[in-house]
Amino acid sequence: MENSVLPDSFKQARESKGIGKVEDQNDPVTMVLGLKDVRKCAHNWKTFQSGAKPGRIVIPSEVNIRETRQIPFEVDPPAHKGFRDLIDPWFKRPLESDYQAQLKSIIDDIIDHSLQQDSVEVVGEFALKLQSRALTVLLNIPYEESELWIGWGKHVFRSEDTDLDGDKAAILYDYIDAQIDKTAANLDQSLYALLLNSEVNGKKLSKEEIKGVMILTFAGGRDTIINAVTNSIAYFSEHPESLTQLAENPDMSSIAVEELIRYFSPLTHMGRVATEDTQVCEHAVKADTRISLCWASANRDERVFENPNEVVLDRKVNPHVGFGFGTHNCLGATHARQLLNILITSLAEKVSTMEIQSQQDNVEDWGEFQRKVGYDSLNVKFTARKY
Amino acid sequence: MAKITFIDSNKIEITVEADSGSVMELAVQNGISGIDGDCGGVCSCATCHVHVAAEDMDKVGAANEIEQDMLELDDNVNEFSRLCCQIQISEQLDGVTLTVAAE
Numbered sequence: 067m068e069n070s071v072l073p074d075s076f077k078q079a080r081e082s083k084g085i086g087k088v089e090d091q092n093d094p095v096t097m098v099l100g101l102k103d104v105r106k107c108a109h110n111w112k113t114f115q116s117g118a119k120p121g122r123i124v125i126p127s128e129v130n131i132r133e134t135r136q137i138p139f140e141v142d143p144p145a146h147k148g149f150r151d152l153i154d155p156w157f158k159r160p161l162e163s164d165y166q167a168q169l170k171s172i173i174d175d176i177i178d179h180s181l182q183q184d185s186v187e188v189v190g191e192f193a194l195k196l197q198s199r200a201l202t203v204l205l206n207i208p209y210e211e212s213e214l215w216i217g218w219g220k221h222v223f224r225s226e227d228t229d230l231d232g233d234k235a236a237i238l239y240d241y242i243d244a245q246i247d248k249t250a251a252n253l254d255q256s257l258y259a260l261l262l263n264s265e266v267n268g269k270k271l272s273k274e275e276i277k278g279v280m281i282l283t284f285a286g287g288r289d290t291i292i293n294a295v296t297n298s299i300a301y302f303s304e305h306p307e308s309l310t311q312l313a314e315n316p317d318m319s320s321i322a323v324e325e326l327i328r329y330f331s332p333l334t335h336m337g338r339v340a341t342e343d344t345q346v347c348e349h350a351v352k353a354d355t356r357i358s359l360c361w362a363s364a365n366r367d368e369r370v371f372e373n374p375n376e377v378v379l380d381r382k383v384n385p386h387v388g389f390g391f392g393t394h395n396c397l398g399a400t401h402a403r404q405l406l407n408i409l410i411t412s413l414a415e416k417v418s419t420m421e422i423q424s425q426q427d428n429v430e431d432w433g434e435f436q437r438k439v440g441y442d443s444l445n446v447k448f449t450a451r452k453y
Numbered sequence: 454m455a456k457i458t459f460i461d462s463n464k465i466e467i468t469v470e471a472d473s474g475s476v477m478e479l480a481v482q483n484g485i486s487g488i489d490g491d492c493g494g495v496c497s498c499a500t501c502h503v504h505v506a507a508e509d510m511d512k513v514g515a516a517n518e519i520e521q522d523m524l525e526l527d528d529n530v531n532e533f534s535r536l537c538c539q540i541q542i543s544e545q546l547d548g549v550t551l552t553v554a555a556e
Contacts (some may be wrong), residue, residue: 320493384495
């Protein structure tokens with residue numbers, strides 16, 4: 067019962083210092099580890115800004131592979147609000163029943179297909195396909211487009227041998243440029259068209275701004291959803307009793323999703339740049355240096371969560387930061403929540419057992435911390451529930 | 454059965470009834486503008502912030518520490534603030550008025 071465990075790599079540093087340090091391309095990062103500190107820093111966008119040089123708040127830094135500012139992610143208030151107000155209603159569409167029906171159809175197809183195989187490599191054959199197909203619903207574009215994205219592989223920016231692959235990133239950026247031009251010539255009902263038709267803060271969005279929103283939408287929801295889906299399959303493989311619990315209590319699926327997000331923390335951390343000399347946990351942070359808000363550590367803070375290293379699917383009070391916190395909380399959270407909710411509900415309905423046959427863990431290297439965030443590969447045998 | 458009055462984000466007064474569940478769930482079921490309840494009621498998202506009418510504070514009660522920690526970082530917090538996912542509906546709440554806090 068060890069294969070699906072995601073250990074808390076930060077416990078000792080969180081308890082003793084409250085911070086950690088990681089080197090990144092000569093731009094070191096002070097990682098903030100405790101839940102309250104993470105929330106305070108996330109809230110304080112004036113001192114810990116997102117609107118730094120594009121790519122710098124991402125860790126590892128993308129300043130060498132990206133010039134386009136991701137929007138609204140890398141814009142601070144007050145300009146942030148206009149962008150966020152424009153696109154928030156679009157990103158709340160997952161609350162509509164038609165949208166949920168489309169997601170359910172995509173998810174049921176993948177589960178039904180998996181039940182017919184002797185073995186499924188979950189990262190590439192299940193999670194990547196699910197993420198890509200679901201993204202067509204979020205963008206409101208034809209389903210077939212997902213085939214191209216699936217062909218790009220598991221990571222938008224990463225190749226086998228490097229964490230940051232400029233050539234691979236260029237594929238995405240060039241693709242988005244072409245899609246914006248194509249939509250401008252023939253307006254449809256997609257997110258591209260919404261952005262092309264809109265004004266923010268009194269003026270039409272530039273192509274660069276539209277590109278910034280689209281890069282965020284593609285990149286922010288790729289590894290994260292793949293990690294969340296793959297970890298969910300691994301967890302339920304080793305906890306069939308939890309699947310039964312969900313099948314018997316379908317009403318608990320939404321709080322179960324929150325607990326899975328807390329435990330998995332699909333995005334380990336996100337950076338900010340200090341705008342002034344300040345301090346975090348009594349450690350000096352100099353102006354123009356980076357901190358990171360370590361969601362993964364905060365979500366295991368024993369001062370807030372009872373039994374933080376256990377998945378308690380019906381955890382009632384769960385103030386996790388798996389979708390971030392404050393001004394820049396996750397734009398795609400509504401989509402991700404619905405996707406995971408439908409996924410675990412359908413798994414509970416259709417699947418009796420999942421058996422892990424082999425796995426290769428994806429362990430991130432953050433200086434003094436090595437954190438398992440998911441899997442490079444996970445081979446699973448799915449068996450149908452018999453009624 | 455408890456009658457609960459919401460004053461939504463458009464300043465419109467709406468009174469609804471329930472006998473169980475959380476106040477956030479009641480608000481979402483009745484489409485109260487300004488109450489989103491994104492996290493489903495686990496005190497993670499702070500999208501169900503209300504101000505309790507001063508005279509109703511005794512009936513509703515104060516926030517616990519975890520809820521207070523969330524509220525503390527909300528720009529519109531005051532002494533009457535609650536996250537209504539953490540308020541359970543009972544007879545005791547009959548007649549209370551909750552004003553949706555501004556974003």
